[in-house]
Amino acid sequence: MVVQQRLLVVFTLRAAWKVQQHWAEVRLWRVSLFWLEISLKLHSLCGVFLGVSVNSSEFPSVFPPAACRLSACCWTEMSALFPAHLDLEEEEDLEVFSKKTSLTDGGPNSPSSMMNQYRLEAEEEEEEKEEKELFVTVDHPESHVTAIETFITYRVLTKTTRSDFDCSEFEVRRRYQDFLWLRSRLEENHPTLIVHPLPEKFVMKGMVERFNEDFIETRRRALQRFLSKISEHPLLSCSPHLKIFLTTQDLQSHKKQAPGFLTRVGETVRAVAHSVRGVRSRPEEFTLMQEYVEQFSSKISSVDKVTQRIIREQREYVDEMKQYSPPYSQWGGMEEALQLPLQEVAGCVQRCSTETQLQLQHLSTVLLPALHEYMLCADTLKAVMRRRDNIQAEYEARREAMEKRGDQEGEEVQALQEKVEVCNSSLQVDWSRWRSSMRTDLKTALLSTAESNLQHYEKCLAVWETFLLSQREEGSEQKEEEAP
Amino acid sequence: MAEDGREESVAADDDSQHTAEDGIHSLNNTMVEEGPTLLRRMEICVAEAEKRSGKNTVNMQETFTVYLIETRPMDALAEGRNPAPDSLWRRYSEFELLRNYLLVTFPYIVVPPLPEKRAEFVWHKLSADNMDPDFVERRRVGLENFLLRVASHPVLSNDKILHHFLTEEHGWKEVVYETGFQAKADSRLKALSATFRVRNPDKRFMDMKHYSDELQSHTSQLLRARARVADRLYGVYKVHGNYGRVFSEWSAIEKEMGDGLQSAGHHMDAYAASIDDILEEEEHYADQLKEYLFYAEALRAVCRKHELTQFELEMATQDLISKKQQHEELATGIVRTFSFKGMTNKLFGQEAPEQREARLKLLEELIEEGEEAVKDKTVECEEHVEKAWVDMQRFKEQKDKDLREALINYAVMQVSMCKKGIQMWSNAKECFLKM
Numbered sequence: 001m002v003v004q005q006r007l008l009v010v011f012t013l014r015a016a017w018k019v020q021q022h023w024a025e026v027r028l029w030r031v032s033l034f035w036l037e038i039s040l041k042l043h044s045l046c047g048v049f050l051g052v053s054v055n056s057s058e059f060p061s062v063f064p065p066a067a068c069r070l071s072a073c074c075w076t077e078m079s080a081l082f083p084a085h086l087d088l089e090e091e092e093d094l095e096v097f098s099k100k101t102s103l104t105d106g107g108p109n110s111p112s113s114m115m116n117q118y119r120l121e122a123e124e125e126e127e128e129k130e131e132k133e134l135f136v137t138v139d140h141p142e143s144h145v146t147a148i149e150t151f152i153t154y155r156v157l158t159k160t161t162r163s164d165f166d167c168s169e170f171e172v173r174r175r176y177q178d179f180l181w182l183r184s185r186l187e188e189n190h191p192t193l194i195v196h197p198l199p200e201k202f203v204m205k206g207m208v209e210r211f212n213e214d215f216i217e218t219r220r221r222a223l224q225r226f227l228s229k230i231s232e233h234p235l236l237s238c239s240p241h242l243k244i245f246l247t248t249q250d251l252q253s254h255k256k257q258a259p260g261f262l263t264r265v266g267e268t269v270r271a272v273a274h275s276v277r278g279v280r281s282r283p284e285e286f287t288l289m290q291e292y293v294e295q296f297s298s299k300i301s302s303v304d305k306v307t308q309r310i311i312r313e314q315r316e317y318v319d320e321m322k323q324y325s326p327p328y329s330q331w332g333g334m335e336e337a338l339q340l341p342l343q344e345v346a347g348c349v350q351r352c353s354t355e356t357q358l359q360l361q362h363l364s365t366v367l368l369p370a371l372h373e374y375m376l377c378a379d380t381l382k383a384v385m386r387r388r389d390n391i392q393a394e395y396e397a398r399r400e401a402m403e404k405r406g407d408q409e410g411e412e413v414q415a416l417q418e419k420v421e422v423c424n425s426s427l428q429v430d431w432s433r434w435r436s437s438m439r440t441d442l443k444t445a446l447l448s449t450a451e452s453n454l455q456h457y458e459k460c461l462a463v464w465e466t467f468l469l470s471q472r473e474e475g476s477e478q479k480e481e482e483a484p
Numbered sequence: 485m486a487e488d489g490r491e492e493s494v495a496a497d498d499d500s501q502h503t504a505e506d507g508i509h510s511l512n513n514t515m516v517e518e519g520p521t522l523l524r525r526m527e528i529c530v531a532e533a534e535k536r537s538g539k540n541t542v543n544m545q546e547t548f549t550v551y552l553i554e555t556r557p558m559d560a561l562a563e564g565r566n567p568a569p570d571s572l573w574r575r576y577s578e579f580e581l582l583r584n585y586l587l588v589t590f591p592y593i594v595v596p597p598l599p600e601k602r603a604e605f606v607w608h609k610l611s612a613d614n615m616d617p618d619f620v621e622r623r624r625v626g627l628e629n630f631l632l633r634v635a636s637h638p639v640l641s642n643d644k645i646l647h648h649f650l651t652e653e654h655g656w657k658e659v660v661y662e663t664g665f666q667a668k669a670d671s672r673l674k675a676l677s678a679t680f681r682v683r684n685p686d687k688r689f690m691d692m693k694h695y696s697d698e699l700q701s702h703t704s705q706l707l708r709a710r711a712r713v714a715d716r717l718y719g720v721y722k723v724h725g726n727y728g729r730v731f732s733e734w735s736a737i738e739k740e741m742g743d744g745l746q747s748a749g750h751h752m753d754a755y756a757a758s759i760d761d762i763l764e765e766e767e768h769y770a771d772q773l774k775e776y777l778f779y780a781e782a783l784r785a786v787c788r789k790h791e792l793t794q795f796e797l798e799m800a801t802q803d804l805i806s807k808k809q810q811h812e813e814l815a816t817g818i819v820r821t822f823s824f825k826g827m828t829n830k831l832f833g834q835e836a837p838e839q840r841e842a843r844l845k846l847l848e849e850l851i852e853e854g855e856e857a858v859k860d861k862t863v864e865c866e867e868h869v870e871k872a873w874v875d876m877q878r879f880k881e882q883k884d885k886d887l888r889e890a891l892i893n894y895a896v897m898q899v900s901m902c903k904k905g906i907q908m909w910s911n912a913k914e915c916f917l918k919m
Contacts, residue, residue: 303727314720320709331703450916
């Protein structure tokens with residue numbers, strides 16, 4: 001499908017524009033940054049229009065045709081990117097993203113190889129914040145008490161260089177419900193994009209109190225992750241809802257303007273109806289995706305369980321270690337020549353137990369949250385796949401109905417078909433992006449864990465080696481005393 | 485550890501020039517010989533352990549373990565010859581018998597303890613089964629240690645029964661019983677009553693007794709805490725083994741991450757498996773601590789013996805005094821203290837002069853005996869105090885040295901464990917980098 005290739009090129013070019021090294025190559029395409037931005041906004045707007053058109057029955061005659069014309073515009077513009085002599089194969093999909101395959105046999109300056117190279121570099125330059133144009137932090141949790149309820153708000157600080165924002169800095173206060181609102185808006189408007197999950201409402205096991213310090217800190221971190229992921233996402237970061245979330249002081253009034261309860265009910269009913277019917281011919285790549293998602297969900301859940309068990313065992317080990325040091329020092333208290341070595345061993349044991357506690361903390365604050373996040377991602381992926389299936393099912397249903405009636409031209413069906421294509425392509429692109437991001441995130445978390453374990457052992461090693469050294473010095477001193 | 489014996493003996497080297505035959509002869513004949521300890525003349529080791537079946541005292545079939553004791557004359561080895569060792573098999577109960585004999589025969593010596601009869605301070609994975617091969621192996625080491633300590637002791641090593649134990653397999657038990665040591669053993673009741681009723685025990689011994697109580701309490705507390713820590717550490721390592729399985733399964737569905745995850749999983753398995761050896765080694769450290777836990781008991785026994793001899797001396801002295809008093813009363817007629825005799829005299833009149841004479845004579849004999857007894861007891865008590873004090877000093881030095889070494893060994897084990905951990909996690913890190 002050529003559609004997603006074009007989209008891909010546009011994304012790439014826009015990102016490449018930010019990196020000075022690639023300007024020369026980008027100029028070969030003879031497009032301006034402004035054009036690239038507009039194209040992408042058009043595309044996202046198409047998605048919004050389609051979404052609105054499906055959901056609102058009031059303007060069937062306005063949105064679908066408008067959406068169609070916009071998308072036609074978009075594709076026309078984009079096809080101008082590709083001069084006639086370039087030979088792009090239609091089969092090649094997302095293999096572009098993998099390092100092993102290349103799009104064409106073009107030379108080093110061809111767009112395909114440039115795309116590959118850019119992708120490679122982008123994966124390695126994950127940390128560069130200069131490339132980020134939207135930088136969000138979540139901090140300063142505060143408790144608010146009203147007559148009806150008590151809740152926590154967080155300060156959301158935004159720093160941006162983007163031209164579509166009025167200022168370069170924004171500061172607002174948001175509560176968990178506000179994050180939920182943002183996420184549900186994003187999911188509604190981009191049903192087949194992978195929107196990063198939010199931390200859970202409350203944790204049932206362990207009966208964690210909502211206002212417990214650890215819980216608040218864990219949630220704050222997860223909320224920041226969520227906003228970082230959204231602001232890094234090429235499509236979602238352009239969402240108007242995100243902008244409102246980050247900039248508007250009074251969010252409550254905006255929330256009231258959102259599509260109402262009834263519309264959402266309608267959507268759910270339609271979704272259920274279509275899922276009952278099922279999808280006739282799901283494209284193979286999505287079947288594979290589904291299988292992967294199921295397996296990934298179960299594996300990541302296992303890793304999470306094992307990690308939790310390790311944390312439990314290690315906690316008990318630390319408790320016993322704390323009890324292990326006093327017997328040494330108490331014994332040392334009643335000895336003479338042995339007093340010093342015994343007290344020193346007591347000290348070593350105590351230091352090691354402190355180190356183990358630190359390492360335990362690292363596990364709880366770095367590895368476990370990362371695994372948990374991806375467990376929630378797995379659920380999100382399942383939901384995305386369901387929605388995609390629903391969209392396809394709806395299209396198939398309408399088309400069948402149309403064929404039964406004998407209608408030849410159905411603008412509605414045409415719109416649905418476009419919608420299916422758009423959704424599929426955006427999911428494909430986002431899927432790749434998600435896979436790569438997952439790999440990076442989990443790799444980082446695991447590396448960090450290995451590093452923390454290494455440091456723990458190195459510190460304990462130093463503790464015991466110091467003891468041995470002091471004993472050897474004492475021993476050689478004694479020998480000097482004994483020698484006449 | 486038991487190499488002290490070699491350093492301690494001051495005697496000249498001419499002893500080691502005895503030939504093998506001379507050596508064995510002198511072992512059989514002499515009882516007390518100052519100078520070089522047995523260990524200088526003879527290399528001793530407990531080489532193996534075997535399971536045997538046999539009928540026990542109540543004629544029931546039972547399985548037990550026997551240990552092979554091998555001995556070789558030291559001078560033969562010094563001359564470069566390599567003779568085959570003499571060997572015999574002994575059961576744990578025979579070791580116990582030997583030790584009981586030594587305890588009774590040398591009550592002023594802190595007799596080295598045997599390894600534990602049953603596995604105590606057991607943590608989860610360690611079995612409390614006496615037939616468990618690891619337990620048997622550790623016991624073998626403990627028994628060898630016992631023999632080396634006894635054979636390097638300046639006093640204990642020259643004992644005939646000990647030599648018999650090491651050289652004559654059959655008939656040793658009869659020889660031991662023939663010494664009649666069991667009759668010489670102090671009854672528990674006697675010892676206990678002495679502990680409560682003694683008036684003037686030597687303060688140094690009382691301090692030692694107090695020390696032995698504390699030593700026992702601290703070492704057992706430490707051993708318990710260590711066992712619990714070992715248990716938990718075992719749990720932590722083994723749970724990491726689950727990562728191996730899970731990473732391997734996960735790697736099957738991933739493309740780029742697959743290799744890295746799978747090799748990391750292998751390292752996690754290796755990490756989990758490494759704890760078995762680590763903790764087995766730590767058991768040797770626990771055994772060293774246990775030895776001194778049991779040594780505390782031996783130390784206390786020496787102090788109790790002192791209390792007993794002191795008490796008997798006090799009793800004998802008291803007895804003598806009262807007899808002298810009776811004699812005086814009878815002789816002079818003056819009743820100094822309230823006595824039954826005085827009362828009956830007043831009530832029923834004095835007795836006849838012949839009876840009085842007879843009684844005076846009896847009393848004089850008894851007084852003579854009593855004075856002898858007091859003399860003997862005094863000598864016994866003073867000798868015990870002198871010899872015991874020497875041995876307790878020796879014990880103290882040995883204890884300080886041994887336990888310091890044990891702590892150093894423990895630190896070495898911890899260092900080794902940390903190094904293994906560093907290696908494992910470095911490998912895992914490499915694998916994660918490849919992901």
